[in-house]
Amino acid sequence: MIMEEDSVEKYGLDSHCTMMLEEYREHRESFAKILEISTTCIKNLLSQNGIFVTAVEGRVKEEKSLVGKLELKGHKYRTLSDITDIVGTRVITFYTDDVDKVAGLCENSFDIDWDNSVDKRKMHQLDSFGYMSLHYVCRIPKSMYFDQAHPEINTTRFELQLRTTLQHMWANMNHDCGYKGDVEIPIEHLRNMNRLAGVLELADDEFSRIRTAVNDYRRQVQGLVANGKFSEVPLNVDTFRSYLNMKPFDKLNRRIAAINQAEIHDATLMPYLRIFKYLGFKSLGDIEDLKKQSSDDAYQLATLEIGGTDLDIISATIAVQDLCIVHILKSGGGEDGLTAFFEELSGESAYNRTRARRLIEKTARLPFMNTKK
Amino acid sequence: MNVTINQEGNKFNVILEGRLDTTNADQFQKDIEPLMNGDKPEISLDCTAMEYTSSQGLRMFLMLQKSVNSRGGSMVMVGMNPQVKEVFDITGFSNIIKII
Numbered sequence: 001m002i003m004e005e006d007s008v009e010k011y012g013l014d015s016h017c018t019m020m021l022e023e024y025r026e027h028r029e030s031f032a033k034i035l036e037i038s039t040t041c042i043k044n045l046l047s048q049n050g051i052f053v054t055a056v057e058g059r060v061k062e063e064k065s066l067v068g069k070l071e072l073k074g075h076k077y078r079t080l081s082d083i084t085d086i087v088g089t090r091v092i093t094f095y096t097d098d099v100d101k102v103a104g105l106c107e108n109s110f111d112i113d114w115d116n117s118v119d120k121r122k123m124h125q126l127d128s129f130g131y132m133s134l135h136y137v138c139r140i141p142k143s144m145y146f147d148q149a150h151p152e153i154n155t156t157r158f159e160l161q162l163r164t165t166l167q168h169m170w171a172n173m174n175h176d177c178g179y180k181g182d183v184e185i186p187i188e189h190l191r192n193m194n195r196l197a198g199v200l201e202l203a204d205d206e207f208s209r210i211r212t213a214v215n216d217y218r219r220q221v222q223g224l225v226a227n228g229k230f231s232e233v234p235l236n237v238d239t240f241r242s243y244l245n246m247k248p249f250d251k252l253n254r255r256i257a258a259i260n261q262a263e264i265h266d267a268t269l270m271p272y273l274r275i276f277k278y279l280g281f282k283s284l285g286d287i288e289d290l291k292k293q294s295s296d297d298a299y300q301l302a303t304l305e306i307g308g309t310d311l312d313i314i315s316a317t318i319a320v321q322d323l324c325i326v327h328i329l330k331s332g333g334g335e336d337g338l339t340a341f342f343e344e345l346s347g348e349s350a351y352n353r354t355r356a357r358r359l360i361e362k363t364a365r366l367p368f369m370n371t372k373k
Numbered sequence: 374m375n376v377t378i379n380q381e382g383n384k385f386n387v388i389l390e391g392r393l394d395t396t397n398a399d400q401f402q403k404d405i406e407p408l409m410n411g412d413k414p415e416i417s418l419d420c421t422a423m424e425y426t427s428s429q430g431l432r433m434f435l436m437l438q439k440s441v442n443s444r445g446g447s448m449v450m451v452g453m454n455p456q457v458k459e460v461f462d463i464t465g466f467s468n469i470i471k472i473i
Contacts, residue, residue, distance in 0.1 A: 262428075265435060265466075265469075267465070267468065267469045271468070302463075305463035306463050306464065309460075309463075310427070310428070311427075311428050311431075311460065311463070311464055312428045313428045313431050313432060313464065314464045314465055315464060315465030315466050315468055315469050316465070317465040317468040317469065318464065318465035321465050321468060345468065346467060346468070346472070347473070349472075349473060351453075351455065351458055354455055355458070355459075355462060358455075358459070
């Protein structure tokens with residue numbers, strides 16, 4: 001059963017506003033379409049440009065809310081098309097500079113009504129703080145979507161708000177605290193709310209500054225790694241990940257695999273960051289030095305271990321594992337050092353000492369264990 | 374290789390007995406099929422009575438581990454004898470499969 005909608009007359013609006021409300025009902029599906037097109041477009045733009053945001057949200061103004069607006073200031077609008085926020089979309093970003101990036105993308109995608117768009121971030125006086133948001137009034141260009149039966153989809157304006165998460169939080173809390181009409185809020189509370197806007201503006205700027213500094217540092221380190229200046233690169237999650245992208249242990253893995261014509265099963269080496277730190281390595285240069293000084297010894301160890309077997313699959317962790325074992329043995333770590341290494345690598349187990357003892361016995365005759373220091 | 378699977382909900386206690394090599398790897402793959410379905414399985418492979426594993430056995434355990442990971446579950450091998458454990462150690466597989 002189709003429910004008949006209530007007559008617009010029930011609101012008791014004047015004839016001008018009643019006509020606008022009828023037009024609103026007539027075009028409700030087009031408003032929903034505009035919302036769908038705009039939010040889909042924005043999500044695609046963000047994805048294509050690798051911009052992560054808190055949210056892309058939107059709504060078509062509810063009839064009740066429109067009636068309220070018409071009751072208050074219906075006389076200001078000549079036609080429904082003068083009301084630009086019937087469809088509203090909002091992008092909430094993490095960083096202030098992302099607001100500008102998203103704005104630039106939207107400028108290139110939607111037709112912007114510049115006369116009615118406003119950057120509220122720039123409207124504050126030197127000594128005032130408060131609502132910060134970029135508001136664009138837009139239209140869907142025909143190049144993006146066109147339906148001959150619904151030309152209003154291209155002529156109807158919609159509002160696009162761009163703000164940071166902190167600006168969004170402030171706007172919501174300010175709305176909650178300040179705009180409820182039942183009581184007048186004392187001025188000191190409103191002043192406190194605006195003071196908070198200043199703090200959040202500072203925090204937003206600081207988040208952006210930190211991100212820029214971190215990105216600069218990443219680029220600098222990646223440059224050092226790419227140029228082989230390993231001794232200048234401290235060992236940490238970012239630098240080790242960049243280093244691993246260069247496949248530094250592949251050569252030794254391939255050499256070890258060739259012993260038994262084995263296949264190499266790919267595996268992450270990131271857990272070895274913790275191990276290298278445990279072994280006291282401070283920079284990527286320390287790992288490179290280990291490779292230079294001990295790759296042949298690690299190969300000897302691997303030959304001793306798998307050479308006499310028919311094992312034809314190895315993990316990509318084998319080279320780095322054997323390098324660490326050789327490092328501990330050559331440094332005089334002995335059974336205790338190896339046991340502690342295995343505990344660090346795989347957790348506590350009674351087998352770790354057995355494994356260490358077995359390795360000490362097996363490697364006793366290898367050249368690197370018999371080199372006079 | 375004998376495989377006995379005891380299941381309680383998503384928890385599987387699997388008892389492995391004997392040798393796992395190329396001659397029985399296909400049968401082993403069929404035997405562990407019940408472990409290859411279902412969300413978030415928690416699998417414990419009891420290796421106390423496992424005597425030997427070849428490269429083919431390692432591949433089987435890897436396949437099972439990958440399947441378990443893709444379903445958000447966990448897999449652990451327990452009670453391995455030193456000879457079997459050595460195979461995992463010298464190939465680097467004890468770095469990628471949880472053994473306790």
